[in-house]
Amino acid sequence: MASLKKSIVALLILCASTACGGEDIVAPLDVPSAPRSLTVSTVTQTTVEVTWAATTNTTVTRYEYQINDAFWSTIPGSDNTTTSHTFDSLIANTQYTLSIRAVNSAGEGASDCVAATTLPPDFFGQVLIPVDTKPRTSAVPVGSVSVTIVSGPRAGERVETDQNGQYVFLEVEEDRLHIRLEKEKHETKEAIVHRTKATTLTDTLPLEYEGPQDTPGTVLIGLAWPEYSKQVMDTLSVVADLLLISSEDRESYGWGVATVKDPEEPHPTKTGLTHEICHAHQHGVVRPRGGGTTSGKPWDSDWISSPEAEAYLEAREADREEIGYNRLATFPDDPWNDSLLSIIEENANVCARWWGVGYRRYDIEYQRAWLKEHLPNRAEWAEEWLYRP
Ligand SMILES: [Zn+2]
Numbered sequence: 001m002a003s004l005k006k007s008i009v010a011l012l013i014l015c016a017s018t019a020c021g022g023e024d025i026v027a028p029l030d031v032p033s034a035p036r037s038l039t040v041s042t043v044t045q046t047t048v049e050v051t052w053a054a055t056t057n058t059t060v061t062r063y064e065y066q067i068n069d070a071f072w073s074t075i076p077g078s079d080n081t082t083t084s085h086t087f088d089s090l091i092a093n094t095q096y097t098l099s100i101r102a103v104n105s106a107g108e109g110a111s112d113c114v115a116a117t118t119l120p121p122d123f124f125g126q127v128l129i130p131v132d133t134k135p136r137t138s139a140v141p142v143g144s145v146s147v148t149i150v151s152g153p154r155a156g157e158r159v160e161t162d163q164n165g166q167y168v169f170l171e172v173e174e175d176r177l178h179i180r181l182e183k184e185k186h187e188t189k190e191a192i193v194h195r196t197k198a199t200t201l202t203d204t205l206p207l208e209y210e211g212p213q214d215t216p217g218t219v220l221i222g223l224a225w226p227e228y229s230k231q232v233m234d235t236l237s238v239v240a241d242l243l244l245i246s247s248e249d250r251e252s253y254g255w256g257v258a259t260v261k262d263p264e265e266p267h268p269t270k271t272g273l274t275h276e277i278c279h280a281h282q283h284g285v286v287r288p289r290g291g292g293t294t295s296g297k298p299w300d301s302d303w304i305s306s307p308e309a310e311a312y313l314e315a316r317e318a319d320r321e322e323i324g325y326n327r328l329a330t331f332p333d334d335p336w337n338d339s340l341l342s343i344i345e346e347n348a349n350v351c352a353r354w355w356g357v358g359y360r361r362y363d364i365e366y367q368r369a370w371l372k373e374h375l376p377n378r379a380e381w382a383e384e385w386l387y388r389p
Pocket of ligand 1: 344
């Protein structure tokens with residue numbers, strides 16, 4: 001009995017959702033018959049136009065339409081010559097059952113219906129370049145960037161950003177777009193853009209910030225990395241979507257953005273950029289998520305309590321006891337200054353030296369030998385810790 005009931009229910013649901021024109025059988029003879037040749041003619045994101053064959057029944061006074069199983073409405077201005085209706089205010093990418101029936105003085109005739117699915121919505125996005133190293137809350141739009149879908153059923157399709165950096169892909173069926181951004185003087189980047197999730201560059205551990213890139217479709221781009229810095233970045237564990245931007249005044253690092261005055265200038269900018277990448281490594285070690293902080297703290301104060309920093313502080317203490325002076329001190333008047341700033345800066349200096357970048361000289365062998373001579377315990381630390389885990 002239970003199984004019989006179940007199959008009846010299933011049958012009823014099937015009829016309700018798919019049966020069209022079933023009322024023919026019970027339609028009284030004196031009301032109009034169902035519209036003939038009901039067809040979907042034009043579909044947009046919000047409208048569906050349906051057409052039908054002209055009736056020869058001159059008693060028809062108007063036509064009515066119905067969306068799914070909702071109430072019937074009169075097609076405004078309709079009469080016996082009417083042969084089309086546009087259903088509007090529909091939702092994009094949604095299937096509808098659309099019904100039409102004729103009415104005369106005897107009453108409503110039998111209906112016919114068609115199924116139609118509205119077109120998918122457009123995909124909107126914006127391409128931005130960050131303007132400082134704060135939590136990326138400020139960024140400027142980049143116009144005339146070509147955005148290309150590189151995989152999926154619409155691979156190869158390409159649009160350009162307007163002056164506000166915005167781009168639109170019309171009627172995107174897939175929820176995910178794998179897009180590539182290209183611009184002269186800017187590094188080519190690939191990014192997954194998702195409708196409902198923040199835009200992040202492809203990485204197993206994307207960082208999350210409360211910045212513009214947390215808006216769906218927004219992608220941040222930066223300058224091209226100079227060749228010499230790529231080796232360092234490949235070896236160090238740096239933040240996931242580290243961006244390089246040019247800066248008017250000085251080199252700096254913060255929240256996944258490194259700034260340099262001129263990334264192609266060999267010295268001393270090279271020193272500065274490697275130093276900033278070393279800060280990105282400190283940041284990468286603690287990998288804070290959400291607003292750029294963990295438990296409300298900035299990344300540098302998190303780093304100081306990491307195993308890497310604890311080992312560094314031990315090595316620093318050992319150098320203090322054995323060597324007694326601190327050649328890479330940030331405060332020359334107080335070379336063993338134990339403030340957070342002093343320690344993260346000094347550590348970035350050690351890291352930059354380890355990667356071959358020291359004052360007016362780029363030479364890995366020379367700089368590593370220099371470190372071993374002047375900071376032997378911290379040189380050992382660098383050998384152990386300054387690599388990808
Ligand atoms: Zn620094």
